[in-house]
Amino acid sequence: MSLKRIDLLICFGSGCLSAGAQKIKDRFYEVLQAKGLSSEINIIETGCMGPCDYGPVMVIYPEGIFYKKVTPDDVEEIVNEHFLKGRPVKRLMIQDEEDKTFFTQKEIPFYQKQVKVALANCGFIDPESIEEYIATGGYEALGTVLTTMTPQQVIDVIKKSGLRGRGGGGFPTHLKWQMVHDNSSPEKYFICNGDEGDPGAFMDRSLLEGDPHRVLEGMMIAAYAIGAKNGYFYIRAEYPLAIKRIKMAIEQAKKAGLAGNNIFGSDFSFEAEVRTGAGAFVCGEETALIQSIEGQRGNPTPKPPYPAVQGLYKKPTVVNNVETLGNIPTILLKGADWFASMGTETSKGTKVFALTGDIKNTGLVEVPMGITLRELIFDVGGGIIGDHKFKAVQLGGPSGGCLTTQHLDVPVDYESLKERGAMMGSGGVIVMNDEKCMVNVAKFFMDFCVDESCGKCSPCRIGLKQMLEILKRIDSGYGKEGDIEELQRLGETISKLSLCGLGQTAPNPVLSTIRYFRDEYEAHIRDKSCANKVCPDLMHFEINKDKCIGCSLCSRKCPVQCISGSREEKYTINQLPCIKCGTCMDVCPVKAIAKIPGMHSDVKAQREAEELQQQNQEE
Amino acid sequence: MKTLADLKKIREKAQEEMKLRGGNTRIKVVVGMGTSGIAMGAREVMKTFLEEIANRNLTDVLVTQTGEKGLSSLEPVVDVIEEGKPKVTYGNMTPEKVKKVVIEHIVNGRIVSDYVVATGN
Ligand SMILES: Cc1cc2nc3c(=O)[nH]c(=O)nc-3n(C[C@H](O)[C@H](O)[C@H](O)COP(=O)(O)O)c2cc1C
Ligand code: SF4
Ligand code: SF4
Ligand code: FES
Numbered sequence: 001m002s003l004k005r006i007d008l009l010i011c012f013g014s015g016c017l018s019a020g021a022q023k024i025k026d027r028f029y030e031v032l033q034a035k036g037l038s039s040e041i042n043i044i045e046t047g048c049m050g051p052c053d054y055g056p057v058m059v060i061y062p063e064g065i066f067y068k069k070v071t072p073d074d075v076e077e078i079v080n081e082h083f084l085k086g087r088p089v090k091r092l093m094i095q096d097e098e099d100k101t102f103f104t105q106k107e108i109p110f111y112q113k114q115v116k117v118a119l120a121n122c123g124f125i126d127p128e129s130i131e132e133y134i135a136t137g138g139y140e141a142l143g144t145v146l147t148t149m150t151p152q153q154v155i156d157v158i159k160k161s162g163l164r165g166r167g168g169g170g171f172p173t174h175l176k177w178q179m180v181h182d183n184s185s186p187e188k189y190f191i192c193n194g195d196e197g198d199p200g201a202f203m204d205r206s207l208l209e210g211d212p213h214r215v216l217e218g219m220m221i222a223a224y225a226i227g228a229k230n231g232y233f234y235i236r237a238e239y240p241l242a243i244k245r246i247k248m249a250i251e252q253a254k255k256a257g258l259a260g261n262n263i264f265g266s267d268f269s270f271e272a273e274v275r276t277g278a279g280a281f282v283c284g285e286e287t288a289l290i291q292s293i294e295g296q297r298g299n300p301t302p303k304p305p306y307p308a309v310q311g312l313y314k315k316p317t318v319v320n321n322v323e324t325l326g327n328i329p330t331i332l333l334k335g336a337d338w339f340a341s342m343g344t345e346t347s348k349g350t351k352v353f354a355l356t357g358d359i360k361n362t363g364l365v366e367v368p369m370g371i372t373l374r375e376l377i378f379d380v381g382g383g384i385i386g387d388h389k390f391k392a393v394q395l396g397g398p399s400g401g402c403l404t405t406q407h408l409d410v411p412v413d414y415e416s417l418k419e420r421g422a423m424m425g426s427g428g429v430i431v432m433n434d435e436k437c438m439v440n441v442a443k444f445f446m447d448f449c450v451d452e453s454c455g456k457c458s459p460c461r462i463g464l465k466q467m468l469e470i471l472k473r474i475d476s477g478y479g480k481e482g483d484i485e486e487l488q489r490l491g492e493t494i495s496k497l498s499l500c501g502l503g504q505t506a507p508n509p510v511l512s513t514i515r516y517f518r519d520e521y522e523a524h525i526r527d528k529s530c531a532n533k534v535c536p537d538l539m540h541f542e543i544n545k546d547k548c549i550g551c552s553l554c555s556r557k558c559p560v561q562c563i564s565g566s567r568e569e570k571y572t573i574n575q576l577p578c579i580k581c582g583t584c585m586d587v588c589p590v591k592a593i594a595k596i597p598g599m600h601s602d603v604k605a606q607r608e609a610e611e612l613q614q615q616n617q618e619e
Numbered sequence: 620m621k622t623l624a625d626l627k628k629i630r631e632k633a634q635e636e637m638k639l640r641g642g643n644t645r646i647k648v649v650v651g652m653g654t655s656g657i658a659m660g661a662r663e664v665m666k667t668f669l670e671e672i673a674n675r676n677l678t679d680v681l682v683t684q685t686g687e688k689g690l691s692s693l694e695p696v697v698d699v700i701e702e703g704k705p706k707v708t709y710g711n712m713t714p715e716k717v718k719k720v721v722i723e724h725i726v727n728g729r730i731v732s733d734y735v736v737a738t739g740n
Contacts, residue, residue: 003669005682007639040669042639061639062683084662086652086684124640134626135633143623256629257620265621 006041006083007061011123013048013206016055024056027075035079047210049123051110052363064104067092110361113379115342117350118326119366122210127245130252133213139258141332142217145224146266151181154225160336162348167193167321168426170414179308180226180316188228189312191319192219194235194242195277195284198397199448200356201428204322206364208235208242212249216272218325221332224268226318234289237276247274281452285500286319299456300500323352343369347413355381357431358388374408377431388433396425398448399505401512402438421512437534438517439524442510443471449506460503463494467510477537477599479525484514529598536580540600545570547592554584554593575600635678645679646725651696652684661695667714671721680725693736699724710736
């Protein structure tokens with residue numbers, strides 16, 4: 001029985017760690033030691049609490065007081081004021097625009113519309129303590145399943161719950177399980193997909209780091225249901241903490257008799273192992289992942305045969321995403337009806353999203369399916385940073401699609417998103433403000449997919465490259481009539497003919513931006529103009545002679561010396577050699593230099609002359 | 620561990636360790652720890668509460684602190700708050716008095732009226 005009166009939970013998620021959580025913890029140790037308070041206060045490291053942008057964050061119980069952006073210098077004040085005198089430090093709390101202060105974690109608007117199922121313990125327990133997991137009801141579902149249910153009964157519960165895969169495809173979980181359950185093969189495997197290669201995504205990593213036992217318990221229940229004795233966690237090597245935590249969870253569970261032989265006195269025995277991936281996006285694709293675990297190059301293989309029929313070592317295998325597994329224990333504890341009561345007709349339960357981009361509350365959230373994009377971006381995410389407007393949101397990772405203001409009231413569910421050219425994907429949400437150029441955005445994602453294509457099949461290897469070339473041409477001012485149609489034709493063909501999901505979905509960002517921002521493509525091609533001044537060839541810098549005071553600073557700082565003039569004449573940029581570095585604009589003391597949309601007429605004229613010359617030579 | 624009953628045992632013990640994070644608490648003890656409270660010995664009072672409660676294995680009691688209570692002549696001041704009952708405020712507390720409050724009020728449910736300075740909200 002402890003003498004503790006305060007639980008100090010410090011977020012040790014990746015975001016807060018990089019913001020300095022370790023230093024805060026060390027400082028607390030020092031100060032508490034110095035003041036003789038160490039025996040009264042528990043310091044607990046947790047997984048991600050969600051609002052990563054405010055890191056390092058912490059929650060202090062019993063009151064549940066939430067502090068943001070804590071620095072080592074704040075620690076002494078927290079101890080003196082809050083721990084000793086019971087006066088929480090207001091200036092470290094979250095405030096809204098109207099200066100309303102939110103004392104406790106529960107009051108913060110960021111958490112209001114969230115419903116935590118998979119993330120229930122993330123940020124609330126010590127992920128390295130099996131006891132804390134058990135205290136929250138952990139392993140109760142496994143015990144109940146093993147001692148009172150048949151595998152078929154487990155599958156029936158999952159079927160009734162309506163759970164669909166959270167790894168991207170949204171495939172009904174019970175169907176895969178049923179297929180492998182029904183297979184009479186004596187050897188079957190279970191794989192947990194923790195590859196998570198989408199740029200900006202950190203849902204699965206956070207869950208593995210913040211509540212590893214939940215994922216392990218989910219895996220064991222699934223393995224029992226399908227009849228597998230061996231399970232693999234496939235986690236990319238860039239996630240060392242996730243790997244460490246899951247390994248630790250496996251060890252702890254074994255020691256406690258919760259993994260290994262005859263778990264809960266039943267006939268069920270289970271061994272779990274961790275396999276690390278080298279971090280190629282395509283290795284998240286299930287057939288490539290299986291190849292990788294087998295020690296081969298991580299190339300996708302044609303489906304059928306599906307892994308459920310012929311998977312790892314040619315045996316029936318179920319591959320499930322980390323978050324999918326994170327839902328399993330709770331569904332069995334609270335019941336299928338409880339789970340199915342959240343969400344829409346076809347998409348049940350909750351979904352974890354990683355909010356990134358030009359949004360105020362970047363971080364990790366879990367919301368009920370069917371929530372609108374508006375609620376997700378503005379209520380939970382807090383809206384757009386600064387004085388900007390919302391322009392678009394990319395859902396579903398690098399091969400998802402872009403949606404726009406007209407879609408803000410679309411419910412977030414598998415079908416609604418797909419109908420509009422985006423997809424649920426694994427939960428990456430990149431929010432973009434009105435300064436973004438959609439042609440440039442599409443090019444960025446295409447560049448990623450070209451890099452990550454494994455090259456096995458030609459539509460993806462050659463076709464995507466072709467699309468990227470056209471995009472590069474458009475954004476450097478060499479776009480021509482018919483390019484948009486060519487992009488669409490290529491995109492549709494590649495989607496149809498590629499072997500795996502990467503190639504099948506990689507054209508999505510281009511196709512969806514053409515669908516919703518066609519005018520931007522047209523302006524790039526016809527008017528040689530990038531309205532948002534993002535594409536360097538389709539904008540230029542200009543000096544306003546009325547404002548220029550002739551100080552010559554820009555001319556001296558210009559790296560290619562393309563600015564000339566005099567105090568009397570004022571200064572002018574020679575547009576042809578200008579490399580659009582923007583230095584002049586930054587150094588001008590009177591802000592006389594501005595970015596102007598559109599290619600400068602001098603450059604246009606020069607390019608036309610070059611083209612003419614080329615034509616003449618050809619003739 | 621072989622049965623659900625084994626798991627339950629571990630769970631109960633673990634929940635005990637996590638009770639500060641919102642387990643089931645029957646009684647909350649709130650010690651006034653403003654500057655004057657501390658000057659009058661509020662820290663000793665709080666420490667004694669923590670020790671007594673730990674020694675007696677009282678798993679459903681929570682000790683926390685609050686700022687100035689505006690009763691400076693009566694410091695150290697302690698509220699004992701029990702679910703569904705009026706709040707009881709004790710004043711001029713000392714470690715000796717704390718021991719008595721723990722045994723009488725918290726364990727046996729009998730308010731120590733000699734030390735009470737206010738009741739209700
Ligand atoms: C290119 C590509 C990358 C993928 N990356 C992941 C990933 O990182 N994590 C994941 O769980 N699923 C990923 N998937 C989906 C998997 O192939 C598979 O459908 C999923 O792991 C199944 O689990 P679920 O049914 O629980 O969603 C990817 C698919 C493709 C085509
Ligand atoms: S679609 Fe692309 S990534 Fe997938 S197998 Fe073909 S080449 Fe490889
Ligand atoms: S820095 Fe500004 S003010 Fe000075 S010469 Fe250049 S444009 Fe004119
Ligand atoms: S890492 Fe701390 S809130 Fe996400």
